[in-house]
Amino acid sequence: xxxxxxxxxEILQLAAEHFKVPREKLTPEDDFFEKLGIDSLQALExxxxxxxHFHVELPDYEMQGVSDFRTLAQRIxxxx
Amino acid sequence: xxxxxxxxxxxxxxxxxxxxxxxxxxxxxxxxxMLAELEQFVAALDELRDDAHAMIVYSGLxxxxxAGADLRELYAGMQEVSALERIxxxxxxxxRIHAVMNALDAWPHPTIAAVxxxxxxxxLELALVCDIIVADRMARFCFPELRLGLVPGFxxxxxxxxxxxxxxxxxxxxTGRSLNATRAHAVxxxxxxxxxxxxxxxxxxxxxxxxxxxxxxxxxxxxxIKPIPHAELQREIELFCELLARPAVEEALRKxxxxxxxxxxxx
Numbered sequence: 001x002x003x004x005x006x007x008x009x010e011i012l013q014l015a016a017e018h019f020k021v022p023r024e025k026l027t028p029e030d031d032f033f034e035k036l037g038i039d040s041l042q043a044l045e046x047x048x049x050x051x052x053h054f055h056v057e058l059p060d061y062e063m064q065g066v067s068d069f070r071t072l073a074q075r076i077x078x079x080x
Numbered sequence: 081x082x083x084x085x086x087x088x089x090x091x092x093x094x095x096x097x098x099x100x101x102x103x104x105x106x107x108x109x110x111x112x113x114m115l116a117e118l119e120q121f122v123a124a125l126d127e128l129r130d131d132a133h134a135m136i137v138y139s140g141l142x143x144x145x146x147a148g149a150d151l152r153e154l155y156a157g158m159q160e161v162s163a164l165e166r167i168x169x170x171x172x173x174x175x176r177i178h179a180v181m182n183a184l185d186a187w188p189h190p191t192i193a194a195v196x197x198x199x200x201x202x203x204l205e206l207a208l209v210c211d212i213i214v215a216d217r218m219a220r221f222c223f224p225e226l227r228l229g230l231v232p233g234f235x236x237x238x239x240x241x242x243x244x245x246x247x248x249x250x251x252x253x254x255t256g257r258s259l260n261a262t263r264a265h266a267v268x269x270x271x272x273x274x275x276x277x278x279x280x281x282x283x284x285x286x287x288x289x290x291x292x293x294x295x296x297x298x299x300x301x302x303x304x305i306k307p308i309p310h311a312e313l314q315r316e317i318e319l320f321c322e323l324l325a326r327p328a329v330e331e332a333l334r335k336x337x338x339x340x341x342x343x344x345x346x347x
Contacts, residue, residue, distance in 0.1 A: 041106075041107065041143055041144070041147070041197075041198060044198060044220055044258070045197070045218060047220075048217075048218050048219075048220055048260050048261075049218070051260050051262075052217055052218075052260065052262065057259075057260070057263060059255065059257040059258075060222075060257055060258050061255065061256065061257060
């Protein structure tokens with residue numbers, strides 16, 4: 001099973017690829033709305049991308065209020 | 081090839097398939113403009129029926145299939161009239177959209193929704209009138225209405241109950257959560273799950289396939305297996321209007337439409 005740090009690393013990589021930003025520009029504590037310049041619909045795209053990658057379901061109400069990659073990784077780790 | 085291109089949607093007949101494209105930014109919200117053009121489309125369907133064997137509904141916008149009812153327009157309209165008048169106005173709107181949905185539902189030829197991105201609320205209700213939903217892996221499906229104190233009002237509950245198990249209906253409605261396309265396929269909401277960006281292509285292949293069959297037989301089969309739940313649809317309109325009349329709903333709508341947060345207000 002993945003560690004939370006591995007999950008976090010994969011999330012950062014997927015986010016960078018999906019929104020076409022350099023991976024090295026993203027850090028775990030970043031506010032991804034701000035750093036990626038995305039809105040709520042694009043956040044849902046990221047959620048779908050992550051669900052497909054990790055083969056989990058993450059109800060979007062659990063994402064309400066989550067805006068940094070590290071907390072996002074925790075939420076996903078709880079479902080792995 | 082005949083093509084029309086009003087503000088919110090366009091349609092054309094291509095190789096026997098009526099292709100209805102939605103293209104009203106930001107994400108095909110269903111308000112008075114979309115409704116009026118859907119009514120024009122439905123009126124034109126009679127003329128297209130003899131030359132067509134299938135229909136595809138899809139979005140021309142990257143954001144997705146349809147984000148649902150235009151809540152900003154709904155809230156703004158509510159502020160302009162008295163409480164009694166607003167319910168009458170909403171009820172009239174609902175009867176018009178139900179007439180559109182019922183006409184699409186009952187169209188005798190096979191209908192296919194090609195879905196990508198968000199398919200929420202009224203958007204999901206539009207997809208549910210189609211016989212087959214083809215979705216790409218990035219699509220998401222949701223009935224968020226309960227999060228605002230409402231129920232779906234465009235025929236969503238009766239049609240969802242028609243298509244999938246009640247446990248899934250309850251999960252979707254009572255939590256207001258969205259399902260990804262893989263899950264939606266697993267529970268039977270999505271007929272065909274396809275790779276990203278290929279929903280329309282597969283929908284066209286599917287439309288070509290259904291065009292090989294005898295049209296009379298296809299129409300008879302469709303009518304037999306897909307009854308329209310008229311009584312429940314009428315009840316849904318009244319339930320929606322009863323719920324909308326409560327001050328708590330107006331307050332939830334106000335918070336939603338006036339929110340400047342990146343994530344709009346949703347409990």
